[in-house]
Amino acid sequence: MTALPAPAATAVPAPAPTGRVAPLSPTLLRLELLRLLRDPVTWIFSVGLPGFLYVMLGTSTEYADVSAGHGNLAMFVMIAMAAYGAVTATVGVGGRAALERTQGWGRQLGLTPLADLTWVGTKAATGVVLASLPVLLVYGLGLALGAEGTMGAWLGSLAVVLVGASLFSLLGLAIGLGFGTDQAVAATGGVVVVLGFLGNVFYPLSGVLLDIARFSPMYGYVGLARYPLTDGWTSMGAGPAFHDSLGLLIANVSVWTVLFGLVALLLVRRARSRQ
Amino acid sequence: MTIHATRTTGATGATGATGAVRDAAVDLRGLRRTFRSAHGEEVVAVDGLDLLVRPGEVVALLGPNGAGKTTTLDVVLGLSRPSGGTARVLGLDPREAVRAGRVGAVLQTGGLLPTLTVGETLRYLAACHPGLAGRRGPEAADDALHRAGIAHLAGRRVSRCSGGEQQRVRFAAALLADPALLVLDEPTAAMDVAARRAFWDAMHAEAAAGRTIVFATHYLEEAEAFAHRTVLMARGRVVADGPTQEVRSRALGRTVSIALADPAAARTALADLRPRLARAGVAVLDTATDGPRLVLRVDDADTAARLVLDVEGAHDLEVAPGSLEDAFLLLTADATTTTARTTPTANPTATHTATEVAR
Ligand SMILES: Nc1ncnc2c1ncn2[C@@H]1O[C@H](COP(=O)(O)OP(=O)(O)O)[C@@H](O)[C@H]1O
Numbered sequence: 001m002t003a004l005p006a007p008a009a010t011a012v013p014a015p016a017p018t019g020r021v022a023p024l025s026p027t028l029l030r031l032e033l034l035r036l037l038r039d040p041v042t043w044i045f046s047v048g049l050p051g052f053l054y055v056m057l058g059t060s061t062e063y064a065d066v067s068a069g070h071g072n073l074a075m076f077v078m079i080a081m082a083a084y085g086a087v088t089a090t091v092g093v094g095g096r097a098a099l100e101r102t103q104g105w106g107r108q109l110g111l112t113p114l115a116d117l118t119w120v121g122t123k124a125a126t127g128v129v130l131a132s133l134p135v136l137l138v139y140g141l142g143l144a145l146g147a148e149g150t151m152g153a154w155l156g157s158l159a160v161v162l163v164g165a166s167l168f169s170l171l172g173l174a175i176g177l178g179f180g181t182d183q184a185v186a187a188t189g190g191v192v193v194v195l196g197f198l199g200n201v202f203y204p205l206s207g208v209l210l211d212i213a214r215f216s217p218m219y220g221y222v223g224l225a226r227y228p229l230t231d232g233w234t235s236m237g238a239g240p241a242f243h244d245s246l247g248l249l250i251a252n253v254s255v256w257t258v259l260f261g262l263v264a265l266l267l268v269r270r271a272r273s274r275q
Numbered sequence: 276m277t278i279h280a281t282r283t284t285g286a287t288g289a290t291g292a293t294g295a296v297r298d299a300a301v302d303l304r305g306l307r308r309t310f311r312s313a314h315g316e317e318v319v320a321v322d323g324l325d326l327l328v329r330p331g332e333v334v335a336l337l338g339p340n341g342a343g344k345t346t347t348l349d350v351v352l353g354l355s356r357p358s359g360g361t362a363r364v365l366g367l368d369p370r371e372a373v374r375a376g377r378v379g380a381v382l383q384t385g386g387l388l389p390t391l392t393v394g395e396t397l398r399y400l401a402a403c404h405p406g407l408a409g410r411r412g413p414e415a416a417d418d419a420l421h422r423a424g425i426a427h428l429a430g431r432r433v434s435r436c437s438g439g440e441q442q443r444v445r446f447a448a449a450l451l452a453d454p455a456l457l458v459l460d461e462p463t464a465a466m467d468v469a470a471r472r473a474f475w476d477a478m479h480a481e482a483a484a485g486r487t488i489v490f491a492t493h494y495l496e497e498a499e500a501f502a503h504r505t506v507l508m509a510r511g512r513v514v515a516d517g518p519t520q521e522v523r524s525r526a527l528g529r530t531v532s533i534a535l536a537d538p539a540a541a542r543t544a545l546a547d548l549r550p551r552l553a554r555a556g557v558a559v560l561d562t563a564t565d566g567p568r569l570v571l572r573v574d575d576a577d578t579a580a581r582l583v584l585d586v587e588g589a590h591d592l593e594v595a596p597g598s599l600e601d602a603f604l605l606l607t608a609d610a611t612t613t614t615a616r617t618t619p620t621a622n623p624t625a626t627h628t629a630t631e632v633a634r
């Protein structure tokens with residue numbers, strides 16, 4: 001790049017672009033979270049609903065105390081509801097991020113030197129922080145209302161729930177980019193419910209439905225999150241107990257991560273080429 | 276009516292293509308941008324546009340809706356890639372110039388985040404500039420709010436701001452990184468008269484600071500009040516380019532109208548006048564007969580008035596400034612009816628007229 005003669009009277013020298021790109025901007029993260037937390041919809045659906053569902057499904061005196069691996073059934077339900085809440089949060093963040101990118105605000109950001117990496121990193125972090133709210137609420141309720149398990153089951157499941165949720169922001173991104181409408185992103189809540197049923201989150205599946213569900217995106221994630229509790233066994237009274245190997249669950253999560261990532265990448269390319 | 280861009284003779288002091296290019300603020304050559312319509316046909320939004328803007332210039336891009344102003348500015352801002360031709364901004368690829376924080380812009384369409392306050396919005400956008408890291412971000416945000424005259428709105432949610440106020444939020448955002456080039460796409464579209472005046476006052480201060488400013492508008496008054504140079508666009512092309520007053524008189528002309536005995540006499544007079552006006556060097560932009568009245572839109576109203584008064588039985592002369600609306604109507608009229616006017620190569624006389632006008 002040749003040195004340019006300074007334009008007539010630029011008051012201040014242009015800020016030199018820094019060489020290294022930050023993968024995250026704390027200011028942007030703070031403001032992104034502020035936006036979300038000012039929205040009552042966030043509190044009701046992303047945070048409140050999973051907590052409510054846990055209280056409804058996980059504290060029934062009939063079976064909450066039934067033992068399940070390294071803990072009790074209340075904890076089994078608690079992990080599932082936390083995972084459901086976390087995924088709802090990250091899918092929503094991903095979907096809205098895609099919309100922002102393709103709609104007016106994306107043009108506004110396009111006028112700044114903001115690097116793609118910083119933007120993606122900040123949005124991913126936003127998703128994880130937002131996801132941690134329902135997760136912490138559900139785990140707190142579990143602690144207070146009778147979920148029991150070993151320390152390994154508590155911490156191991158918590159880690160998997162939080163880390164694994166971020167892959168679903170890719171699903172939200174893909175939906176947002178693919179449909180590009182507010183309605184599509186609003187409908188992701190319904191998509192998560194369907195995936196939740198297929199992922200054995202709300203109700204124990206069996207038979208053919210279970211055989212199919214094993215290939216659905218949330219199955220591997222929730223199975224992995226419960227692994228520290230159950231070592232892969234599932235039994236909730238309906239039908240015989242069954243076992244999923246760690247390998248199968250990891251394969252499920254890996255394949256879906258790659259698939260979501262590829263689709264999102266293709267859609268980003270498509271959006272770019274339209275510019 | 277085609278007026279060729281006359282860079283070398285513009286009062287803006289461009290010194291011919293080769294010398295001016297290296298330090299040009301904006302340099303577009305043969306810029307072409309096409310879109311696919313919903314039916315898959317190709318829409319040509321910008322069609323071979325040349326534009327050279329020197330540092331420190333204030334240039335108005337004037338044209339009717341659909342002229343291609345937004346498309347052109349999107350390319351300058353690196354938001355969209357040319358389909359053909361080249362675009363350089365401050366000697367760089369447009370996207371690089373934006374990455375270097377040297378370009379600020381107010382877009383015609385561009386959402387803001389409704390749940391943030393005005394101050395938070397500015398801090399957000401400041402954080403998007405690596406050059407405004409750390410404490411410099413909030414300082415730059417406050418400074419920009421002051422310069423845009425909306426410091427009092429800092430604590431207000433964007434969703435509670437009027438359209439004009441939001442536009443000034445975008446203006447403040449454009450000033451954040453102290454850009455060398457300011458690009459504004461119909462910045463006052465959502466403003467009432469008072470807001471418009473306040474906005475241009477703020478802009479005057481920025482222009483006085485030596486910033487290069489390119490703005491799109493469809494108000495002639497804004498071009499006249501603010502830009503030394505006006506580029507008139509229509510259908511993706513430059514139709515006139517020069518000092519605003521000249522573009523005004525040459526492209527819009529003035530209407531000279533006079534009454535004759537009856538409609539037939541008016542038509543005869545028009546046929547007689549054409550060659551005489553041409554000989555006198557008057558460019559005729561548009562002609563019409565309205566009953567017994569003959570209406571001419573010309574660049575040189577004085578000479579034309581003298582000639583029409585000579586016509587036998589002519590009386591009741593009126594001279595009025597040409598209106599932009601008339602010019603726009605003509606510029607956007609269906610191609611088949613105005614081919615001779617808008618396509619210089621289609622008709623030798625039209626080409627001649629065009630050159631006359633450009634002179
Ligand atoms: N994304 C797009 N897809 C299809 N056509 C477009 C697109 N953007 C602009 N156009 C067309 O290009 C032409 C120029 O538009 P634009 O640059 O917005 O004009 P202006 O800003 O002068 O009103 C119009 O005919 C418009 O319909």
Ligand SMILES: [Mg+2]
Nearest residue numbers: 344345346383
């Ligand atoms: Mg426009």
